[in-house]
Amino acid sequence: MTLVFTLMLEMFLSLTGAGAQSVTQPDDHITVSEGARLELKCNYSSSVSPYLFWYVQYPDQGLQLLLKYMSGGNLVSGVRGFEAEFRKSxxxxxxxxxxxxxxxxxxxxxxLSDTVPGHNRLMNLRGEVVSPLDLSRTLPAAGGLLVPYCLSGSPAIKQVMQIVTMVPGQGGRFQSVCFP
Structure with missing residues (x-):
């Protein structure tokens, strides 16, 4: 079985000021076989030492924290066999x-979230949707965007779009991970 990773829409909430920060997804397309190594890339930009997080939301469930980096060692172990490596350089x-x-x-x-004391800022979030590839199609979404999605993942897409529209005037993209 092949896992296909297709960049579709990446949430990018840009914050200004001393703690300006963002998270981005550099890859447009990644293909991985089931049983092989799965890697979801996340690059960040921050003028201060950030707190970094990976969250997952399985179908019909709430958002769950997979792992977080606040300080210390570079390799972070999470739940369900996931891990992430913090590379400051x-x-x-x-x-x-x-x-x-x-x-x-x-x-x-x-x-990511900045670590500047006393700053009340929104967390900067970039998301990826994982669902079956063979049901892929494109439908119009809020703001005139065309959001490709997998039919079985439609509730997930709706939730992502709600998050995107929480910050008026900000464009965004998220990444879809589809399993054929």
Missing amino acids: EKSFHLRKIPAHWKDSAKYFCA
Whole structure:
């Protein structure tokens, strides 16, 4: 079985000021076989030391924290076999799992928050949707965007769009991970 990762829409909430920060997804397309190494890339930009997070939302469930980096060692172990490596020099926090399995179908979110005391800022979030590829189609979405999605993942897409529209005037993209 092949896992296909297609960049579709990445949430990018840009914050200004001394604690300006963002998270981005550099890859447009990744293909991984089931049982192989799964890696979801997350690069960040921050003028201060960030707190970094990976969240997952499985179908019909709430958002769950997979792992977080606040300080200390670079390799962070999470739940369900996931891990991420903080690389300050590369400004990256890539999530990985060996082996990948179809049960990993979910929405994945990379997030960061600055560590400047006294600053009340929104968490910066970038998300990925994981669902079956063979049902893929494109439908119009809020703001005139065309959001490709997998039919079985439609509730997940609706939830992602609600998050995107929470910040008026901000464009966004999220990444879809589809399992054929």
